[in-house]
Amino acid sequence: MNIDGWRLGVDGGGTRCRFALQTPVERHSVVLGGVDVSGDFDGAVATLRAGLQQLATLAGLEPGALARVPAHLGLSGVVDSHDADRLRAALGLPGAAVADDRPAAVRGALGREDGFVAGLGTGAFFARQRDGQIRLAGGWGPALGDDASGAWLARRALAATLAVVDGLGEESPLTAGLLLRFDGSPRKIVRFAARVPPAELAALAPLVTEAAAHGDAVARDLLKRGAAHVMMTLRRLGHRAGDTLCLTGGVGAAYAPYLPADMAIALVEARAGALEGALELAGRGAAPRRQG
Numbered sequence: 641m642n643i644d645g646w647r648l649g650v651d652g653g654g655t656r657c658r659f660a661l662q663t664p665v666e667r668h669s670v671v672l673g674g675v676d677v678s679g680d681f682d683g684a685v686a687t688l689r690a691g692l693q694q695l696a697t698l699a700g701l702e703p704g705a706l707a708r709v710p711a712h713l714g715l716s717g718v719v720d721s722h723d724a725d726r727l728r729a730a731l732g733l734p735g736a737a738v739a740d741d742r743p744a745a746v747r748g749a750l751g752r753e754d755g756f757v758a759g760l761g762t763g764a765f766f767a768r769q770r771d772g773q774i775r776l777a778g779g780w781g782p783a784l785g786d787d788a789s790g791a792w793l794a795r796r797a798l799a800a801t802l803a804v805v806d807g808l809g810e811e812s813p814l815t816a817g818l819l820l821r822f823d824g825s826p827r828k829i830v831r832f833a834a835r836v837p838p839a840e841l842a843a844l845a846p847l848v849t850e851a852a853a854h855g856d857a858v859a860r861d862l863l864k865r866g867a868a869h870v871m872m873t874l875r876r877l878g879h880r881a882g883d884t885l886c887l888t889g890g891v892g893a894a895y896a897p898y899l900p901a902d903m904a905i906a907l908v909e910a911r912a913g914a915l916e917g918a919l920e921l922a923g924r925g926a927a928p929r930r931q932g
Contacts, residue, residue, distance in 0.1 A: 649918030748917025761889030790842030
């Protein structure tokens with residue numbers, strides 16, 4: 641098989657996992673459920689194997705043939721080289737570049753241009769790209785971070801609802817609607833927040849962003865707090881007036897009105913998504929650094 645010009649890319653987030661095999665003449669694509677390498681390694685491997693099998697079938701290849709294709713797998717929950725090595729071995733892709741899902745999102749958003757990215761979806765991460773090098777921060781998950789993410793917004797909105805129940809918080813259409821959603825039961829809110837995965841919790845985030853767009857005081861306060869974290873983190877990464885900034889993820893755009901003027905004026909649309917970024921990174925080698 642001649643694989644000149646072929647690339648294999650995987651964008652595996654917590655909500656969905658997208659696969660693409662790009663050849664010089666066509667692209668084959670598969671979409672499956674999300675993966676979390678740290679939380680469920682075996683489940684992630686099963687999803688990835690299924691997706692790769694489907695890609696190979698679509699391309700008329702034996703599954704083992706994909707091992708020869710330059711590949712970049714950007715996967716939620718990959719923390720270090722140990723995780724990457726285990727995945728390469730489990731998937732039979734010894735030459736693949738394996739990283740968490742952030743570098744592909746950055747390359748997709750910015751291409752090769754210098755700039756900053758705030759990835760605000762189910763989780764949250766921040767990045768600076770300069771001279772082709774990506775510096776990453778955040779992405780440690782909901783237990784230890786992810787401030788300003790969709791899951792964080794939802795969690796804080798539920799906490800604000802419980803504060804109203806206690807007579808300590810301001811009631812608003814958002815908090816009233818959330819309490820009604822859980823049949824007026826604080827216990828149901830607590831159980832929901834304690835038991836559901838981050839992606840399911842983040843599914844409530846649009847209620848917050850939509851309420852804020854209609855002037856809800858509680859929702860607007862939450863977005864202001866999230867925007868303050870976004871601003872602080874980007875400043876610490878070195879963002880200065882005039883530096884390009886891209887907000888990605890399901891709740892990213894909702895923060896735009898709450899950013900300071902020098903950041904708001906520098907906002908640009910993402911050039912492409914994380915899957916395109918994974919395809920571009922395919923075969924390029926080591927993962928970017930968290931620090932440096």
